[in-house]
Amino acid sequence: MGAGFSSLATEKKTVTHPSNPNISDLPESCIASILSCLEPSEICKLARLNKTFHQASLADVVWASKVPENHEILVKKLFSEEGSSESLSKKEIFSRLCRPIPFSGDTKEVWLENSSRGICVAISWKGLKITGIDDRRYWTHISTDESRFHTIAYLQQMWWLEVEGNLEFEFPAGNYSLFFRLQLGRASKRRGSRRIINNLEQVHGWNKPVQFQLASSNGEHVASKCYLNEAAGKWMHYHVGDFVVENSYIPTKLNFSMAQIDCTHTKAGLCLDSVFIFPIETVNKLKQF
Template structure:
């Protein structure tokens, strides 16, 4: 009996053995200092471990490192709040949602994993040849657009779409895309179908894309519109922002103005601007 119980004795031969340290014993400030080096999804997962990690995950200095350098401007002008009235975690969460501005013709949001800024511009904010003439264009509601409306081109000789935006982008390299679809999609018996009957002219001459910025950058590209029945992001080009907090104006366009043939059967949704490193996520936007 004595030999059997001797294994439970404390090293000093006296009272009970000391309890082992646990995650609850780690100071909250130390946990916060670790969390600030993790990505937002990892922080949110660890916040569920215990009270210490949950409290540490709320620290402002943890989330300020995840916010873009211009977050105060976004809070004031897009969220229309005071940056001092919200916690940094709440600011991050709200900016990760699609936030509308400029009469609901533009949306800005943060990529949840990286905290990088993405921007979308509705066709309604663009100058489009013949857009108000129903012989050429139709405005259609669509659940496939983040703006819930798209423009459908029936036919036209002179196809030109021009836009510009002035925005305060954080330093990064960005890509600009037009989101287009050949064919008119609809629902039939609960299934998506796409009418291709009016598609014409896009295989004869390529569409020309271009962009320019107020700090002297330019990009030109061209391609044939060929993929039918699906939304495609057509790359216009890249531009780089290398200074903190500059307002930069971007002008962009797409055109096919060869009047020897009619163009038609294309849907125009929006323009997307996102960091070039997020191009692999285009279909998630």
């Protein structure tokens, strides 16, 4: 900021007071500062205004407040294969983080929620520990577009339902919620018909609640019970619990589970897709999934 001044008493009479100043006549640093006050989608829109705005929209100062504060750790962790991560601009880091990035052998995905600085994580059922998952009498594995991972696990019938997972991840500081994405009943097409119907015939054993648990290395430990049969026939995000991250620079360790191990009855007809972790402020967008 600031350039060219003088204490000399020389006269300079060339007064130019433009009646119609143009916003792109401002120094590029000013335009970048204006852009940095805006949401990412607005910045990207204004990059199309003209060449000056486009150039300003690439500046690190614009994106410094948009990327997660621990972006250096995330870049190292998630873009490590490419080797060029150190030279990435902040805009490039932001745009790459906005697209889901697979990790842990494609069983997990992470992305930056566009409007917040929070990180979202999805964990496929393939990244969870599920009792009896490889025994087709209990569980079948179904390819489907209903899941972002294009696969779900379907519970045929079982006494002992137990699903566990864990994650160690450098979440940026903030408040997060964890969910299981489940559906009672299975969508299927009737032969000769295009209509998709939810087949609830096989569904039984859900009149007792399922127990959810979440424990974090930051000290949270929550357990809750939930009746799944109250929302049979549609995909639901079942809220397991919340956790708070204060330090973005150390990994947060999470353990979570879902269980219904009452052996007086069998359970059947449950679709298991994935576990989702979202920043709390973006939770109201869940219906998109």
